[in-house]
Amino acid sequence: MVWDRFNNALVRPGLAWACEDLRFAVVNDYPDVFSTVGIVDVVGPIPNDCLAFVSDFPADLKDQITNALVAHIATPEGFAIWSNKKFYQWSGMSLVQDSDFDLMRAVLGLPVPQR
Numbered sequence: 183m184v185w186d187r188f189n190n191a192l193v194r195p196g197l198a199w200a201c202e203d204l205r206f207a208v209v210n211d212y213p214d215v216f217s218t219v220g221i222v223d224v225v226g227p228i229p230n231d232c233l234a235f236v237s238d239f240p241a242d243l244k245d246q247i248t249n250a251l252v253a254h255i256a257t258p259e260g261f262a263i264w265s266n267k268k269f270y271q272w273s274g275m276s277l278v279q280d281s282d283f284d285l286m287r288a289v290l291g292l293p294v295p296q297r
Contacts, residue, residue: 231270232278251275
């Protein structure tokens with residue numbers, strides 16, 4: 183588990199992460215990628231991706247969409263789709279808060295909101 187210095191707590195279990203070597207995603211197209219591209223640094227945890235909605239998007243519809251996707255990836259059929267190496271390589275989805283992106287803001291040199 184990783185300490186989240188911005189929220190003074192352990193990173194939530196739903197955001198726990200494993201290091202992924204992205205060279206595996208292109209090795210078929212670039213067979214020499216492991217000998218020509220090295221790893222400079224590893225940062226994290228950073229949420230992989232998110233569903234973002236405009237501020238006036240209907241809350242009930244947002245909840246329906248979000249809950250449906252979280253439920254879908256939890257099924258064997260959904261997991262087979264979402265975890266596919268040619269798709270997202272996700273093993274699950276969880277609800278996040280804006281504060282979960284504070285480490286990303288810091289890495290990018292953006293201000294971290296005071297809460």
